[in-house]
Amino acid sequence: MSRRALTLLVAGFLVLSLGVMGAVMKVPYVVLSPGPTENTIGEVDKKPVITITGRQTYPTSGRLNLVTVAYQGGPSSQIDLLTALRGWLDPTVAVVPESTIFPETRSQQQVEEENTVEMANSQDYAKAAALTELKIPYGTAVSVVSTEKGKPADGRLRKGDEITAVGGKPVSDVEGISEAVKAVEPGREVTFAITRGQEKLDVTVPTVRGAGGKTVVGMVMQAKYKFPFDVEINVGDVGGPSAGLMFSLGILDKLTPGELTGGKDIAGTGTIDPSGAVGPIGGIAQKMVGARKAGATVFLTPADNCAEAMKAVPDGLRLVKATSLHEAVQALDALRTGKGQVPACSAG
Incomplete structure (x- = not known):
């Protein structure tokens, strides 16, 4: 055999070996890519994303798309090296350490369950924010x-317990309870006033030091709102809190005369709280790619994500x-009418 043929044979064997190794070698990374979009004033599986009963609604047009990020990998289904390499070469996706999405202190199932709870909270916050914007009163509770x-x-508090006070101080939202617990020195006890069924109780719970040194008791809470009419949100298998802004805009569009989009294809992202404040999200680059692929020309961007998005x-x-x-409603009004300023993202 000639030296050239031998060299090619050895090189081919090495390439084949590396290919096989890359296909079977698992790596602790997660690939993030543009996920599906859903029109919050449209339908999913022939069912409206937002259904309002008990209150007058108005026609809508255009699109108010929420955007998502799809992920591949995780502790129970790690990706192989070749998949990671392809991701690193693709500018529309991101490859991040597995621990970024799935912290070592929580299982993949726990993370997914938390995403489900965050989505439920996000929907309630979106309803509350829309009603706050419209100055429609509603009640609140946390369970x-x-x-x-x-x-x-565990064993002291139960699913369905409604928390009304912490340390003797009334509370009405998840953030208020979390901050009250964090204010307690780890190892000390904290007393929750709760309603369990028809019974009102004071339950004293020890605290421990959690991730990042924060004081925790080990519970997941969800805001419960008492709205004056029904707002049902249907988005299928989507988790996390980042669709809050777009849910709020969809609800507002249906509850007010006129068409918020002016027929335009609008997309956006951002968490929302009951006061209407918009917060930052992850995966902004992948979400923008997904929005543009779906036809959007305008993207509502949380202020804290602007520099990265640019x-x-x-x-x-x-x-x-x-x-x-x-501010988002004012911006859409300005885009539709051509009057007023539209706040733009800047790199700084």
């Missing part, structure tokens, strides 16, 4: 969704900065 096995709340904005997509639901 326990679950407790973490082995943590202090570095990766696809051609043909206009970034509009949103710090609040009210």
Whole structure:
């Protein structure tokens, strides 16, 4: 055999070996790619995304798309090396350490369950924010969704318990309860006033030091709102809190005369709180790609994501900065009428 043929044979064997190794070698990374979009004033599986009963609604047009990020990998289904390499070469996806999405302190199932709870909270916050913007009054409460096995709340608090006060101080939202618990020195006890069925109780729970040194008791909570009419949101298998802004806009569009989009294809992202404040999200680059592929020309961007978004904005997509639901509504009004300023993202 000639030296050239031998060299080619050895090189081919090495390439084949590396290919096989890459296909079977699992790596602790997760690939993030553009996920599906859903029109919040449209339908999913022939059912409206937002259904309002008990209140007058109005026709809508155009699109108010929520955007998502799809992920591949995780502790129970790690990707192979070749998949990771393809991701690193693709500018529309991101390859991140597995621990970024699935912290070592929580299982993949726990993370997915938390995403489901965050989506439920996001929907309620979106309803509350829309009603706040419209100055429609509503009531609030917070209930326990679950407790973490082995943590202090396990066995003391139960699913469905409604928390009304912490340390003797009335509370009405998840953030208020979390902050009240964090204010307690780890190892000390905290007393929750709860309603369990028809019974009102004071339950004292020890605290422990959790991730990042924060005081925790080991429970998952969910806001419960008492709205004056029914708002049902149907988005299928989507988790996380980042669709809050777009849910709020969809609800507002249906509850008010006129068409918020002016027939335009609008997409956006951002968490929402009951006051209407818009918060930052992850995966902004992948979400913009998904929005543009779905036809959007305008992208509502949380102010804290603007600098990152400016570095990766696809051609043909206009970034509009949103710090609040009210500001987003004003921006859409300005886009539709051509009157007023539209807040733009900047790189700084």
